Amino acid sequence: MPHDRKNKISCNNYECEIEVTLEVLSGKWKSLILWHLCQHKVIRFNEFRRLIPKITQKMLTQQLRNLEENELVNRTVYDETPPVVEYSLTNLGKQLVPILEKMDEWGKKYVNSHIPH
Numbered sequence: 001m002p003h004d005r006k007n008k009i010s011c012n013n014y015e016c017e018i019e020v021t022l023e024v025l026s027g028k029w030k031s032l033i034l035w036h037l038c039q040h041k042v043i044r045f046n047e048f049r050r051l052i053p054k055i056t057q058k059m060l061t062q063q064l065r066n067l068e069e070n071e072l073v074n075r076t077v078y079d080e081t082p083p084v085v086e087y088s089l090t091n092l093g094k095q096l097v098p099i100l101e102k103m104d105e106w107g108k109k110y111v112n113s114h115i116p117h
Contacts, residue, residue: 033048033063034067
């Protein structure tokens with residue numbers, strides 16, 4: 001998210017706060033990354049590659065950095081060789097868990113009722 005938009009008080013670019021939420025979660029991969037962190041609590045970079053095989057290394061790095069900038073994800077680097085990097089949800093990121101759970105529930109219902117089996 002552009003830095004001038006991080007502070008909702010000084011931002012007149014949004015019609016409503018739902019737009020802010022959608023912007024923070026926008027993109028093909030962010031919701032999926034957050035969803036996996038909800039399920040696993042802590043994930044190493046290469047574990048993400050196994051959990052989300054279609055994401056490229058570059059895209060995963062970009063999405064994780066963006067989620068970190070938006071204070072939704074913690075990045076912990078351990079001083080080892082090779083370096084070990086782990087990701088987890090911040091307290092702010094954990095607040096998204098009920099929203100993601102509802103999105104998952106809604107998506108399952110939608111698929112069951114609208115997509116031919």
